[in-house]
Amino acid sequence: MTSRRATLSDVARLAGVSLGSASRALSVPEQVKPATLESVQRAVEQLGYVRNGAAQALASRRTRMVAAIYPTLNNPVYADSIQYLQQTLWDHGYRLMIASHEYKHVRESEVLRGIVERGVDGLVLVGTDHGDDVFDLVRQYDIPYVLTWSLDETRYAHCVGFSNYDAAYRLARRVIARGHRHIALCTGVADGNERVRARAEGTLAAMQEAGIAFHPEWRVEVPFSFEGGREALRRLWDARETPPGVIICGTDLQAVGVLDACRSRGIAVPHQLSVTGFDDIELGQLTTPPLTTVHVPAIDIGVRAARHVVALIEGKAVGAELALEAPVIERESLGNAPQAR
Amino acid sequence: MTSRRATLSDVARLAGVSLGSASRALSVPEQVKPATLESVQRAVEQLGYVRNGAAQALASRRTRMVAAIYPTLNNPVYADSIQYLQQTLWDHGYRLMIASHEYKHVRESEVLRGIVERGVDGLVLVGTDHGDDVFDLVRQYDIPYVLTWSLDETRYAHCVGFSNYDAAYRLARRVIARGHRHIALCTGVADGNERVRARAEGTLAAMQEAGIAFHPEWRVEVPFSFEGGREALRRLWDARETPPGVIICGTDLQAVGVLDACRSRGIAVPHQLSVTGFDDIELGQLTTPPLTTVHVPAIDIGVRAARHVVALIEGKAVGAELALEAPVIERESLGNAPQAR
DNA sequence: CTGAAAGCGCTAACAT
DNA sequence: ATGTTAGCGCTTTCAG
Numbered sequence: 001m002t003s004r005r006a007t008l009s010d011v012a013r014l015a016g017v018s019l020g021s022a023s024r025a026l027s028v029p030e031q032v033k034p035a036t037l038e039s040v041q042r043a044v045e046q047l048g049y050v051r052n053g054a055a056q057a058l059a060s061r062r063t064r065m066v067a068a069i070y071p072t073l074n075n076p077v078y079a080d081s082i083q084y085l086q087q088t089l090w091d092h093g094y095r096l097m098i099a100s101h102e103y104k105h106v107r108e109s110e111v112l113r114g115i116v117e118r119g120v121d122g123l124v125l126v127g128t129d130h131g132d133d134v135f136d137l138v139r140q141y142d143i144p145y146v147l148t149w150s151l152d153e154t155r156y157a158h159c160v161g162f163s164n165y166d167a168a169y170r171l172a173r174r175v176i177a178r179g180h181r182h183i184a185l186c187t188g189v190a191d192g193n194e195r196v197r198a199r200a201e202g203t204l205a206a207m208q209e210a211g212i213a214f215h216p217e218w219r220v221e222v223p224f225s226f227e228g229g230r231e232a233l234r235r236l237w238d239a240r241e242t243p244p245g246v247i248i249c250g251t252d253l254q255a256v257g258v259l260d261a262c263r264s265r266g267i268a269v270p271h272q273l274s275v276t277g278f279d280d281i282e283l284g285q286l287t288t289p290p291l292t293t294v295h296v297p298a299i300d301i302g303v304r305a306a307r308h309v310v311a312l313i314e315g316k317a318v319g320a321e322l323a324l325e326a327p328v329i330e331r332e333s334l335g336n337a338p339q340a341r
Numbered sequence: 342m343t344s345r346r347a348t349l350s351d352v353a354r355l356a357g358v359s360l361g362s363a364s365r366a367l368s369v370p371e372q373v374k375p376a377t378l379e380s381v382q383r384a385v386e387q388l389g390y391v392r393n394g395a396a397q398a399l400a401s402r403r404t405r406m407v408a409a410i411y412p413t414l415n416n417p418v419y420a421d422s423i424q425y426l427q428q429t430l431w432d433h434g435y436r437l438m439i440a441s442h443e444y445k446h447v448r449e450s451e452v453l454r455g456i457v458e459r460g461v462d463g464l465v466l467v468g469t470d471h472g473d474d475v476f477d478l479v480r481q482y483d484i485p486y487v488l489t490w491s492l493d494e495t496r497y498a499h500c501v502g503f504s505n506y507d508a509a510y511r512l513a514r515r516v517i518a519r520g521h522r523h524i525a526l527c528t529g530v531a532d533g534n535e536r537v538r539a540r541a542e543g544t545l546a547a548m549q550e551a552g553i554a555f556h557p558e559w560r561v562e563v564p565f566s567f568e569g570g571r572e573a574l575r576r577l578w579d580a581r582e583t584p585p586g587v588i589i590c591g592t593d594l595q596a597v598g599v600l601d602a603c604r605s606r607g608i609a610v611p612h613q614l615s616v617t618g619f620d621d622i623e624l625g626q627l628t629t630p631p632l633t634t635v636h637v638p639a640i641d642i643g644v645r646a647a648r649h650v651v652a653l654i655e656g657k658a659v660g661a662e663l664a665l666e667a668p669v670i671e672r673e674s675l676g677n678a679p680q681a682r
Numbered sequence: 683c684t685g686a687a688a689g690c691g692c693t694a695a696c697a698t
Numbered sequence: 699a700t701g702t703t704a705g706c707g708c709t710t711t712c713a714g
Contacts (some may be wrong), residue, residue, distance in 0.1 A: 350707080
C-alpha cells in the first residue's frame with residue numbers, strides 16, 4: 001500500500017512539463033512562467049511529493065545542513081545557545097545536526113569525521129582550540145566554519161565570541177575592589193579549552209596588577225558541574241588553615257555548586273566567603289544569595305553564529321570576527337572581604 | 342590546491358580493485374578477501390578518502406540520520422534527554438538532526454516536513470499528541486518513529502515513557518496526606534500536550550477521591566519557565582482572600598519560579614505555602630527549600646528512545662511500549678498544611 | 683569472492 | 699522560459 005514515494009519526474013509528468021521545469025519550479029520559482037509554476041504546485045500537492053534530500057545533495061553538492069559540535073548539550077549556557085542556533089538556521093533554510101564531545105579532544109575529531117562523511121555545508125564549533133586534525137579536515141573538505149565563544153587571536157578563522165580574558169580581568173578587578181586578597185580559583189580541565197585558560201589568566205593578571213600573590217594550591221581543577229563546585233569548596237575550605245575570602249569560579253555551574261556546599265555547611269555567603277561565577281545562566285539569579293558573574297551572550301552567539309555560517313556558505317561578505325560584549329553582573333554573592341584574619 | 346575530493350573509484354583504482362569491491366570493503370569487510378580489504382584500506386588512507394554521505398544515502402536509501410523534535414532544547418529536562426539521545430545514537434552509528442517547535446502545533450508539522458525532505462531513517466518525538474498531518478507524513482513515508490515522555494493509550498505507536506497521570510496522582514496523594522485541602526494548580530498550555538493534561542487529571546483524580554473540592558479559579562495556566570512560575574504565584578496568592586496551602590506545578594521550572602517569588606515576598610515555604618514540581622531537574626535539589634517533585638527519567642528516555650528507534654530502523658523486534666518509572670521525590674518544599682484558617 | 687553495469691532522484695549545463 | 703541530457707558518487711544486483 002505504501003506506493004513508491006513520488007519523484008520529481010512523476011510530478012513533471014502529471015504537470016505536463018519537463019523534469020527540468022519541475023525542478024526549477026521548486027527551487028527558482030521566479031524563473032518559470034506562472035502557469036507552469038501553478039501546474040507543478042498542483043501536481044506536488046496531488047502526489048504529496050516531498051523532495052529527496054539525498055538526491056538533491058548529490059546533484060547540487062549542498063546538503064542544506066549545518067553541524068554544531070558543543071562540549072555538552074545540557075549545560076544551560078550551551079543549551080540556550082543551541083536553541084537559538086537551531087531556530088536561526090532553520091529560518092534560513094538549514095537544518096542542524098548536533099553533536100557533543102564531552103570535553104574530550106579525540107572525541108571531537110571522531111565526531112567531526114562522522115559529520116563530514118554525512119555531509120554538511122557548514123560547521124559551528126565552540127572555542128578556538130581544536131586539534132590539528134580538526135582544522136585539517138575542515139580545510140581539506142573546504143567546509144565553512146565559525147568558531148564561537150572566544151575570539152581568535154590568530155585571525156585565521158571566523159569567530160563569534162568575546163574576550164574571555166578581558167571579562168575575567170574585569171570581574172577580578174571588581175573582586176579586588178571589594179578588598180579581597182585571599183583569592184581562590186575554581187577552574188576545569190584547560191587542555192583543549194582556551195576559555196578556561198583565558199579566564200584564569202585574566203584573573204591572575206588583575207591580581208598581579210594589584211600586587212596580590214597567588215598560591216598555586218589555591219587553584220583547583222574540577223568538573224564543570226554542580227558537583228564539581230561542591231568538590232572545589234571541600235578542597236579549598238576544609239583543608240586550609242587560612243580559608244580564602246572569595247572563590248572565583250570558571251563557570252556558573254561550579255559557582256552554584258560552591259554556594260550549595262556553603263549552605264550545607266553553614267558558611268555565610270558573602271560574609272564569610274564571596275563566590276563568583278561566569279556564564280550568567282538564569283539560575284544564577286535564583287540562588288541564595290544571587291550570583292555575581294559575567295554575562296555570556298549565549299543566545300546572541302547562537303543567532304549570530306547561525307547567520308555568520310550561512311553567510312559564509314552562501315558566499316556573502318562578512319567580517320572575520322564578531323566581538324560581543326560580556327559585562328560583569330554584580331549580585332550579592334560578592335561582598336566585601338572578611339576582616340583581616 | 343584543494344584537489345577534487347577523492348571518490349570511491351579513485352580508491353578502487355589505486356587499490357587495483359573494482360568499484361564494487363571497494364564499496365564492499367568499506368561496508369561489509371567480512372565479504373572480501375583480507376588482501377583486498379587491506380589494499381583498499383591503504384588506498385583510503387593514502388587519499389584521505391571520506392565517504393560521500395549523499396551518494397550513499399541516494400543509492401542505499403538510508404541516511405543513517407535520526408531526527409528529534411523537542412518542544413524546546415533549553416529546558417534542562419529536555420537538554421539532558423537530548424544529550425543522551427545524541428550520544429547513544431552516535432554509538433550506534435547514527436547522527437542526530439535536532440529541531441524544536443516551541444509548543445506550537447503548526448510549527449511541528451512544518452519542521453517535520455523539512456526533516457522528511459532532508460531524509461532521516463527514524464524519528465523521535467516528545468509526547469503522543471500530534472497533529473494528523475504529523476502522523477500522515479511519517480506513515481506516508483514509512484519512517485519509524487518513537488514517541489517519548491508519555492505512554493500511548495491507543496497502543497498504535499512505539500513509546501518510551503511513563504504514565505504522567507499516575508505519577509501526578511501519586512504526588513497528589515502525598516500532598517493530601519500532609520493534610521492539604523486548599524490546593525492550587527499551576528499548569529501550562531494543554532493544547533497538543535497530553536502531558537499537561539494527564540498531570541492535571543491525575544492531580545484532580547486524587548483530590549476527588551479524597552473528597553476535596555477544586556475551584557477552577559485555583560488553576561492558572563502560565564509558560565513553562567521560571568517567569569511563568571512567578572506569574573503563577575502572583576495570580577494565586579496576591580489576588581485571593583483565602584490563599585492556597587500548596588501549589589502543585591506541572592513542571593520544575595515553574596515550581597522554582599514559584600519558590601523564587603515566595604522568597605522575594607517573604608512567604609515561608611513550606612510553613613505558609615507548600616510547592617511541588619515535576620521533572621526532577623538537578624536544580625530542584627539546590628533551591629531553598631529543596632523541591633518535592635516527580636522524577637522524570639529524562640536520561641533513560643534519551644538512551645532507550647535511541648536504542649528503540651535504531652531497533653525499529655534495523656528491523657529488530659521490539660515491544661511497542663517501554664514503561665519507565667517516575668517516582669515521587671519528597672523534599673522540604675512540601676510540608677504539612679498550614680493550620681486551618 | 684570479484685567485476686560490470688544499472689540505477690538511486692535530482693541539478694545544472696546546454697541547446698532551443 | 700523550457701526541454702534534454704549528462705552526470706553527482708555510491709550500492710547492489712547479476713554473472714562469472
